[in-house]
Amino acid sequence: MTGPLQIGFIPLVDAAALIVAVDRGFCAAEGLDVTLVREVSWSNVRDKLNIGLFDAAHLLAPVAIASSLGLGHVKVPISAPFNLGLNGNAITVSPALHAAIMAEIDGDRFDPMATALALARVVAARRKSGAEPLTFGMTFPFSTHNYQLRFWMAAGGVDPDEDVRLVVLPPPYMVDSLASGHVDAFCVGAPWNSIAVDRGVGLILHFVSDILVRAAEKVLAVRQSWSDRNPQVVAALVRAASNAAEFIEQPQNRLEAAHILSAPERIGVDADVIQRTLDGRLKISPDGTMRESSRYLLVGREGAARPDPVQAAWLYAQMVRWGQAAFSTDALQTAMAVFRPDLYDAALGSVEKAADAPGRIGAFAGPAFAAEDIAGHLAAFKIGRRI
């Protein structure tokens, strides 16, 4: 049906639908001959997709939008016909910072407003005593992790650009950096939070689902021009990924899925850690405390796989809020057009109408998100870097 496809990915649990699609034969069943290429950086994935060395890629949703807008880099329009996951990140902090936040907290420890306000008090006390500002690691400038960290701390009154340091760290370096004190906390996807807890160097403070009920995380990205020329291939890819996502979401298949994903040339960590992630059952403290959430990582359930342009609009709004992009209606339209529910529906013969799609961000602070009035929406937030 088609020539061999090269698809890039970063070894993270939210590449699950893509990896299982290839390694459990869902791609082959669609007549696709796919070679997965494991990459070491998002910059590589983006560049290789942009110049055509990859036909498709597991990509940070904000990178797909930034690339389509030409932010910070080459402008290459990207289409996302399939959402590889909702949520899935967590904020992990060092034992010392955890203790400091818990000493200041007024409220439930999983309430992000309570922890953000406590963080603000910790930050103020450090400034008063002349201590170095706290350093937070995240994965990429155009990443959900960056925006989720910023959204959370700013809600408590911490200015992410003035009061703390935010630094980019490649995910495989996160745990070591926390252990060595290079960072005090980080926001990253699975499996790295669990690995920090297992190694006894960090505690999971929040699942990002505490901060946002639904947050588009990684997408299956293709170049728009390639997608226009190869609609059948795109449809076959969407079907394969969708079948894989359905497979993963069946609890009785989790063990097998975790084994597939744990292979050294795929994610390369213990199957047990991967399964905990898929089940949303995470050890959050080295003392063995467990926390369960049905919203930790959504691979396909609750309509997670269908791209939702409102999610793209929210991500674009964060770029505007933090000075990565100037606001324009055209840019908003472009950003929203990256997410392609039409391609998803065409591939799956979905009867779901756009109006039925969840379209909900569910942030813990601020007014409900309004894609049609981003300027008005952002005006409600005190801290920001609008340009």
Add this chain to the structure above:
Amino acid sequence: MGESSPKIVIVDESPIRAAILEEGLREAGFTGVVHISEMQSLLARIYALDPDVILIDLENPSRDVLEQMFQVSRAVRRPIAMFVDQSDAASIQASVDAGVSAYIVDGLKKERIKPILDLCISRFNAFAKLQDELERTKSALEDRKVIDRAKGILMKLKGLTEDEAYVLLRSTAMREKKKIGEIAQSILTASELLK
């Protein structure tokens, strides 16, 4: 910016490749070359050095750290990615193929970066070739060991001299259109099975 030699930073965890690159750049008259091999506090070191050009190998996860430079406008001059100029697709392709990426501080003229990049691409390719040859030498050495052991087995089982054993291996390989190493390996496997 003056016409003096631009300051170049090489970010590479492979000391040999970095040395090859550095030497090439110096020979070409680029004297201000600094090599960073330590990835902790990478950004702080780069800000301190304030280079015009940053070269980093594509297998280095710290490439994403460099992308943060686009976000920071204070304290440093704003760097841009090599790929920003879309007109030069061939050179982008060549550099990705070679496995090197460049970040250029805004203001450095395109004609000045071209020779630096071309040189890096050719040195990266030369290094890859070197590694390739090393791999091949290694596998040739492996073959040699396998052939010696197969000769030993033939000498013992068939009462041949070493030369005769080798001739038998070679003629069998020619008849079966296989490599001598492959025939030797199958003799080893067979003798293991028949033990």
